[in-house]
Amino acid sequence: MRYVYAGYGATLGILGLYGASLVWRLRKTTHAARRVATSRGETTP
């Protein structure tokens, strides 16, 4: 079973890390976009 656990761990670990990195990148990019929108004089949600 150790190979099975390793396979699940590796696959779900990679997907989980990538998913978390996407959320972090989205937050970072959204904050940057809000700053740009404010500098352009646009209202932001």
Added chain:
Amino acid sequence: MTLEAAAPAQETAPVATSPLVRSPRAVWTERIVGLVALVGTVATVILGLWVTPPDQVQGDLVRLVYIHPGVAWVALYVAFALAAISSALYLWPRTRARFWDRLAAASVEVGVIFNICTLISGSIWGKPTWGVWWAWDARLTATAALLVMFLGYLALRRVPSDPEVRAKRSAFVCLFAVLDVPVVHFSVLWWKTLHQGATVLNANLSPQIHGSMAWTLLLGFLSLTLVFVWMLLIRYRIGALEDWMGGGELEDALAARQAEGVRS
């Protein structure tokens, strides 16, 4: 113009084109897809690891089959296929739009992650089954070549250039790289390979898996496809925001340069 007169104009500035503005339906769709994908993946893990029986031939190693073909399915037949369709739609003059380029880029990035998962989970299954972590088998080699080509696609997108030029050459590279997908699929038929043949999508379209094992496999396919959809939605939004900021910065720089020209 006085400041008082300028203030209302700022408040009514057009924001409809900003990707920061999202409809409640889009927000809820993203959340529901993410939640269903998470629940489905957890259920697949529970069923795959502890509920389904071991296989007569493979023993407990069959449990890796509930995720390995699922991630391969997403990478090859969903992500890279979607990227190829989007690239073709971008290259077709009547349907050319930045949307298709962004969708292709997002789909390839997420697909590359699933491709890496395919190779790693397959390698972990291969060690106890074949006795080696890696073999230069036709299917493994073609899948690795696919990964290298799509990594090249992502590298090409990072080369600074005009957005339209970048989109066009990326689309051509994508359409070239995706030609490897049928090679991966049919490699087990065209050559003598270590890799087993298709269990579900075989030539007769008669699945070689039944009962709780088949349902768990199907749930794994659906859940991982939803994981891909959720990741694609997030990745697309990141690309849209980056494009919007990049385009805006360029416009601001041009406006500033024009203003300098007027003053001088």
